[in-house]
Amino acid sequence: MTRKEILAAAEKCVCGDREQDHGSPENNFRLIAEFWHTYLSAKCVAAGVHVQLEPEDVAAMMALLKIARLMSNPEHADSWIDGAGYLACGGEVATLEAKG
Structure with missing residues (x-):
């Protein structure tokens, strides 16, 4: 593609x-x-440690998931497409929040 x-x-x-x-x-x-x-608060961090995730973090981490999948199968077009989509959504969410 x-x-x-x-x-x-x-x-x-x-x-x-x-x-x-x-x-x-x-x-x-x-x-x-x-x-x-x-x-993450229950499973992965020490007591009293605050985990702060924003909607754009979700988009970035989902894009990372697609990147991890690409490491196993770089020819899989859906992972490239989905990664681009997650990054576009994350960019929109982050820039709209910055304005709002």
Whole structure:
């Protein structure tokens, strides 16, 4: 796939029906951040250590998940597409929050 095809496919994913299916990235990533906060606080950090996750952290960490998958299978186009989509959503969430 060309970079144009990858970006077009990512645009179709993040600007299409997914918002209807899963809600806005801002709300969905905020909820995921809350769940991850609860899990990490209980499972992974010392007592009294505060874990702060923002919606854009969710997008970045999901992109990292796609990067990890690409390490096993760099030819898997969906991981490239999804990674671009997560980064686009994260960029939008972070820049809109900075303005708001």
